[in-house]
Amino acid sequence: MTGVMGSPAGTAPLSGAGLEGGEIVAGPRRREWPLAVLMLAPSLVVFGVFVFYPLGRTIWLGTRRQDPFGLSSRGVGLDQYIDVFQSDSFRNSLEVTGKFVALTVPLGLVLGLALAVLANQRLRGITFFRTVFSSTVATSVAVASLMWLTLFNPSIGVVNHFLDSIGREPVLWLQDPDTALIAVSLTTVWQNLGVTFIVMIAGLQSVPDELYESARIDGAGGWRQFTEITLPMLSPTILFASVVLMINAFQSFGQIDLLTQGGPFDETNVIVYSIFREAFSNRDPGVAAAQAVVLFGIVLALTVVQFRVLERRVFYGN
Numbered sequence: 679m680t681g682v683m684g685s686p687a688g689t690a691p692l693s694g695a696g697l698e699g700g701e702i703v704a705g706p707r708r709r710e711w712p713l714a715v716l717m718l719a720p721s722l723v724v725f726g727v728f729v730f731y732p733l734g735r736t737i738w739l740g741t742r743r744q745d746p747f748g749l750s751s752r753g754v755g756l757d758q759y760i761d762v763f764q765s766d767s768f769r770n771s772l773e774v775t776g777k778f779v780a781l782t783v784p785l786g787l788v789l790g791l792a793l794a795v796l797a798n799q800r801l802r803g804i805t806f807f808r809t810v811f812s813s814t815v816a817t818s819v820a821v822a823s824l825m826w827l828t829l830f831n832p833s834i835g836v837v838n839h840f841l842d843s844i845g846r847e848p849v850l851w852l853q854d855p856d857t858a859l860i861a862v863s864l865t866t867v868w869q870n871l872g873v874t875f876i877v878m879i880a881g882l883q884s885v886p887d888e889l890y891e892s893a894r895i896d897g898a899g900g901w902r903q904f905t906e907i908t909l910p911m912l913s914p915t916i917l918f919a920s921v922v923l924m925i926n927a928f929q930s931f932g933q934i935d936l937l938t939q940g941g942p943f944d945e946t947n948v949i950v951y952s953i954f955r956e957a958f959s960n961r962d963p964g965v966a967a968a969q970a971v972v973l974f975g976i977v978l979a980l981t982v983v984q985f986r987v988l989e990r991r992v993f994y995g996n
Contacts, residue, residue, distance in 0.1 A: 733974075740968035744961070751964060762968045770944055771952040774859065778948055779927040781863035782870075786923050787916065789867065790874030795908070797875070798882045808879065815872030819932035826865040827852070827937055855945040858938050862946050865933050870926060874919055881915030882908070913992040921984055928977050949973050 742751040743758055762768050797808045814822070829835050830851040838848040851861040885908065893903045909916075931950045934940060940947035940955065947955075949969060957966035 736967045737971055739964060740971050742964045742967075744964050758964055758968045759972070762965060762972060767944070767947075768949075768952065768969060768972075771947050771949050774944070774946060775928065775948045777859060778863060778866075778930070778946075779924060781860065782866045782927045782930075783920060783923045785863070786867045786870050786874050787920060789871060790878045790919065791912075791916070793871070793875050794878035794882055795904070797879055811875045812872045814869060815876060817869065817872070819869065820936065822865060822869040823933045823936035826861070826868070826933075830861050830937075852938055853942055855942050858942055858946050862933055862937055865937065866927065866930055869933070870923060874923065877915060877919050877922075878912070881912045885911045917984070917988050917992050920988070921981055924980060924984070925977060928973065 740758055741753055741755055743754045744751045793811045797804060797811055817825075829837050832838055832848055832850050832853075835851075837851065841848060849857055851857050889907050889911070890903055893907060898906070929950060930948060931954065934946055934948055934951045935954070938946040940951045950973070953966045953969045953973070956962050956969065
């Protein structure tokens with residue numbers, strides 16, 4: 679004979695058990711949340727002090743307008759954010775940042791993927807080339823910027839020396855408004871190439887060799903194997919790399935400061951460098967904070983769009 683809920687007769691129900699959402703939840707588990715909070719407390723404190731408080735403080739500071747002497751500030755609400763959007767200098771920095779991201783992210787992805795495919799071949803001595811391709815990951819922003827500052831030097835730079843050897847006129851790469859952003863973008867791509875390469879080759883080495891062997895037996899050539907096996911299997915890695923490169927591009931500052939200082943004629947004045955100028959040159963932390971909040975919103979929105987749009991084309995193999 680069975681009792682309620684199909685339990686054998688005479689058997690008492692589990693102590694403290696209840697029904698929530700159609701599932702049996704043990705009573706003692708409900709009392710474990712204080713322990714969970716206690717275990718999470720160190721992380722919550724760190725995030726609160728170094729992430730949430732600075733974010734909230736920045737949003738609040740963006741609503742304060744500094745007097746011309748920097749001695750006091752007054753609350754202006756959202757007017758300062760509206761003024762930032764209507765500012766010609768901010769719109770210019772936003773346009774420059776968009777061009778910078780469009781130059782660095784696709785080129786960095788393509789070069790990183792190409793080098794990873796080359797280095798994934800089973801050839802003698804390929805380990806040496808893998809080391810060379812990934813070596814930029816150990817190069818700081820300052821070192822990379824100074825290297826490319828020398829390469830782009832109009833008098834002794836290797837780039838202009840090459841142009842002279844093929845009969846072309848030397849180019850003032852960092853002083854010409856038409857080429858300054860390109861030069862800074864090339865520096866950024868080279869600096870991030872090591873990280874992109876490591877991520878890509880790690881993804882390639884996780885692709886099963888059996889897929890390529892089956893494709894070769896079916897008569898598929900190298901390009902068909904790349905487009906129908908490599909790219910689909912590598913799509914999660916490409917999505918991850920694109921998000922990381924985009925965030926890094928929006929946060930670029932060191933190479934801008936060392937190579938062009940936002941010039942010439944604000945042609946390389948990206949948003950982060952504009953924030954730096956407002957905070958430390960113009961002594962206006964309110965405008966700088968408002969620009970920082972806008973930058974945070976742009977990066978957050980683009981990241982969500984990338985995951986919502988590009989993830990539909992991502993193939994997650996079993």
